[in-house]
Amino acid sequence: MEEVQKIRTACRSCHGGCGVIAHVKDGRLLKVEPDPDSPISEGTLCSKALAIKQLVYHPKRITSPLKKVDGKWAKVSWDEALDTITEKFKRIIEESGPEAICIGQGTGRDYESFLYRFANLLGTPNVITAGHMCYVSRIGACLVTCGNLPVCDYDGEPALVMVWGNNAPWTNPDEYKGVKLLKTLQKGAKLITVDPRRVYLAERADIHLQLRPGTDAALALGMLHVILEERLYDEEFVSSYVHGWEEFRARVAHWPLDKVEAITWIPREKIVSAARLYAKTKPACIQWGVPIEQTLNCTDSNRLLVALMAVTGNLDVKGGNVFFVPPPVRTVTEVALHKALPKEKKEKMLGADENKLAARVALVSPKHVWDAILKGKPYKVRGMLLCGTNPVVTRANSREVYEALSQVEFLATIDFFLTPTAELGHVFLPAATWIEQDYVGDFWKRHGYVVARRKCITVGECKQDHEIFMLLGKRMGQTQWWNTMEEALDYMLEPSGLKWSDFKEMGYLKGKMEYQKYLTKGFSTPTGKVELYCTTFEKWGYDPLPTYREIPESPYSTPELMDKYPYILTTGQRIPVFFHAANRQIPWLREIRPEPICEIHPDTASRHGIKNGDWVWISSPRGRIKQRAKVTDIVDPRVIAAEHGWWYPEMEAPGYGFDVSNVNILTDNDPAHYDKPMGATNLRVLICNIEKCEEGD
Ligand code: SF4
Known part of the structure; x- marks a missing residue:
């Protein structure tokens, strides 16, 4: 022992x-x-x-490869599973070209660059991720506006934090855990929150702006209106480092506070107070979350938050929103080999003409893939490899996703468990968890660190995702892979002069921080300035100035539907014990949140005879689901807040109840309604009605 x-x-x-x-x-x-x-x-x-x-050690975890034989899963060897995928992919490439294969992932288990390396060497431009409406969309919008992602500099001791569409202590966003925010508040920083729900942070905020879901861009325009009118902006920064100031001013002038109040439901006095407090308190940072990216205003909401940071002089200054300097390791672009994808293949990317910013950051909005499978337009997608993702539950319009994945000619998945998505596949490859892998973790992030993720145990025949892509790539004849994971990790660390054997003992590496890099280098945009007038968008034929567009389904855009669907449904808020669709089968976690919850204001609940804990039907123009009512005044009486990611591993395969409580049965993926540059869908805002479930429902 x-x-x-x-x-x-x-x-x-x-x-x-x-x-x-x-x-x-x-x-x-x-x-x-x-x-x-x-x-x-x-x-x-x-x-x-x-x-x-x-x-x-979950009893239902899949720990050896599976292959469907006569409609049933059978255990097979790694060789047989990988050979099956390889043979099928080679045939598809020969007959239809590599673009007929789509590679996909979810929020990622930190293998993105290996997945992209595989796709790029395969020659397919068709990669789907969550990035069209989560994080990558923020990065894309920031790249064209200020050249990098501005992140809260908590170590720089901000005097004010504006938490916008984010509940960091609850959800732990990408660059930081909520602990940094809470410590900043304990030190006395002021707090403004922007959230349709009056969550814990809102309760302790100096100002809480409880906006109508999806109207973030209008609110930002209103705050900018105050800041510009009252000359609260940083004139020196604006005159030296902003491109398109006069055009931007003219655009903001179109957003007077009476208009913004009507759109956002926030009293104008509160907008004025928040704008003044944010602009006058230095340094101030904005902790922003993904909700603002999950509407048709995705790109412009992001651009407007950058505008707030820039005009108040809070960009890349200590305690503001900064561009952290990464440690000296390989970049995602280098590991992903984006340059290896031939130009003629890039041009075949689905939806690239429409969603040009998504194409720039190398991803496809998934609706294009479902259309390519179901309608063969502009060409047929015949094969898919999906890693760590459950799009049947997590992408808009679940029924269409289910239909598409049922019909695709060949589907292989890489995961821990059989899910509603994996069940539709032909081959299943068992993935190792983070505690079963060696990796240079988080090198894609923009918080200035890389961390050593070390293999502590092995389980069954599970392999880490990176190794699976490496093995598959070699079988497909790709030569630019390493012999072992250790070689791969040494390559990633090479610029630092470290080997994996050194780094794994060190635990992490931090980049050397430098503020106000723009003083000597400018911003990494075509003009070298913060482009409030975006020259890239101008070139691409999009509006170069940010604006607010009314949500496709709302009391203002679809008044004719409000009799039938009188409430605004907001969805997607994270649940601390789950990660989107993951973890529903983990006993300790499920015990904390056994069932899906929808929040309903007491007045609304009483109008429908709904009591706390009742099962409630939530319906939208696309279908209905049920969740348990939580009667609470943290939501506006006109708003219902429903959880996402719900399926029931304890229910019968193959669907595992994906259509019972899954909010994406209700959401819409009509391209006419999404954010054009990124192809972001309106996951966060739609219209709905509610009704108490009857006995036996
Ligand atoms: S799941 Fe892990 S990485 Fe995420 S917040 Fe919890 S402890 Fe941190």
Whole structure:
């Protein structure tokens, strides 16, 4: 019997990258505890990490490759599973070209660059991720506006934080865990929150702006209106570093406060107070979340938040929103080999003519892929490889997704469990969790760190995603792969002069921070300035100035539907124990949140005879689902807030109840309604009605 080993690693049950100490004995995980020395999580862990042992050793976890034979899953060897995929993909490429294969992922288990390397070497431009409406859309909008993603500089001690569409202590966003925000507030920073729900942070805020869901861009324009009219902007920064100031001023002038109040439902006095407080308190940062990206205003909402940072002089200054300097390791672009994809293949990317910003950041809005499968337009997608994603539950218009994945000629998936998506496939490859892999973690992030994720245990025949792409790539004849994972990690670390064997003992690397880089280098945009008038968008034929467009389904754009669907439904808020569609089968986590919850204001609930805990039908023009009512005044009486990601692993295969409580049965993916540059769908805002479920429903 060996001693208990304590191995320092980094969690990846969400994007946090929190520091973990794994206790391992005789090759078995005993428990995990927080790493007090982690600069990311500072000695904290959430329930998802603490429950990792239940995921790792879950009785229903798939730990060997599967292949469907006569409609039933059968265990096969890795060789047979990989050969099956390889043969099928080679045939599709020969007959229809590599673009007939689509590679996809969800929010990612930190393997994006390996997935892209595989796709690029395969020659397909068709990669779907969550990026069209989550995080990558923010990066895309920032790249064309200011050249990089501005992130809150909590270590620089902001005097004010404006938390916009984000509930960081609850959801732990990409660059930071909520712990940094909470510590900043404990030190006395002021707080403005922008959220349709009056959550914990809103309760302790100096000002809470409870806006109508989806109207963030209008609110930002209103705040800018105040800042410009009252000359609260940083004149020196604006005159030296902003491109298109006069055009931008003219655009903002079209958004007087009476108009903004009518759109956002926020009293004008509150907008004025928030604008003044944000503009006058220095330094100030904006902690922004993905809700603003999940509407047709995706790109412009992002551009307008950057505008707020820029005009108030809070961009790349200590304590503001900064461009962190990454540690000296390979970039995502280098590892992903984006340059290896031939130009003629890039031109075949689905939807590239329409969603030019999505094409720039190398992804396809999924609706184009469903259309290509179901209608063969502009060409047929015949094969798919989906890694760590459950689009049947997580993408807009679930029924269409289900139909498309049922009809695609060949589907292989890589995951931990059979899900409603994986069940539609032909081959299943078992993935290793974060505690079963070696990796240079989070090198794609923009918070200035990379972390060492270390293999602490092995489980069954599971392989880490990176290795799976490497093995498949080699079988497909791709030569630009490494022989071992260690070689790959050494390559990633090469610019730092470190080897994996050194780095894994160090735990993390931090880039050397430098503020106000624009003073010497300008901004990485075509004009070298913050482009409030976007020259790239002008070239692409989009509006170069940001604006607000009314949500496609709302009391203002579809008044004729409001009798039937009188409420605004907002969805997608994260649940701390789950990560989107993941973890519903983990006992400790499911015990905390056994059923889906929809929040209903007491006045609304009483109008429908609904009591706390009742099952409620929620219907939209596309269908109906049921969730449990939580009667609460944290939402406006005109708004219903429903959870996303729900399926029931305990229900019968193959669907596992994906259509019972899954909010994407209700959402819309009509291209006429999405954000043109990115192809972002209106996941966050639609219209609905509610009705109490009857006995037996
Ligand atoms: S916040 Fe995310 S990365 Fe951190 S412990 Fe929780 S699941 Fe892991």
